[in-house]
Amino acid sequence: MKEQSDDYEKFLEEAYSKIKKVETTERFEVPEAESSIQGNKTIFFNFYQICSILRRSPEHLSKFLSKELATQIILEKERAIFNRKLTKEQINNKIVAYVKEFVICPECKKPDTELVREKGFMFLHCLACGAKHSVRAKIV
Numbered sequence: 567m568k569e570q571s572d573d574y575e576k577f578l579e580e581a582y583s584k585i586k587k588v589e590t591t592e593r594f595e596v597p598e599a600e601s602s603i604q605g606n607k608t609i610f611f612n613f614y615q616i617c618s619i620l621r622r623s624p625e626h627l628s629k630f631l632s633k634e635l636a637t638q639i640i641l642e643k644e645r646a647i648f649n650r651k652l653t654k655e656q657i658n659n660k661i662v663a664y665v666k667e668f669v670i671c672p673e674c675k676k677p678d679t680e681l682v683r684e685k686g687f688m689f690l691h692c693l694a695c696g697a698k699h700s701v702r703a704k705i706v
Contacts, residue, residue, distance in 0.1 A: 594677040596662075599658050600654075601654055603651050609645055610648065611645050613645055613646035614645070616661065621677075626668070631661075635648065635652060635657070637649050637652070673697040673699075674692060674694055674697070676695070678692060687700055
């Protein structure tokens with residue numbers, strides 16, 4: 567019995583030595599907001615790019631940001647215009663909060679999710695692990 571155990575350990579070590587080691591890297595990164603203040607307005611230049619990366623509609627993200635930042639948002643061409651002065655840090659902090667609530671799966675921590683409406687309730691459905699969690703249906 568001891569001999570089989572030793573053989574198993576030997577084969578296991580050999581197998582591990584042949585396996586290519588993979589460095590774990592975060593595959594999901596949200597770019598920083600590119601914005602500038604012009605008068606009393608803040609122009610968010612890469613708004614649609616961020617929506618595309620998050621796989622969420624511009625309307626949903628803009629409603630969230632509008633409520634959280636207490637400002638009106640106008641979606642125009644490839645940018646969003648906030649009707650107040652905001653720093654990049656303020657915008658980025660709210661985008662991180664949005665990602666935590668509406669994008670990242672609470673179970674497996676992957677971004678492979680979709681928002682699904684069922685019987686008047688909004689759920690975050692994970693395409694990776696199949697988990698389903700309720701989220702705020704009405705942002706506004």
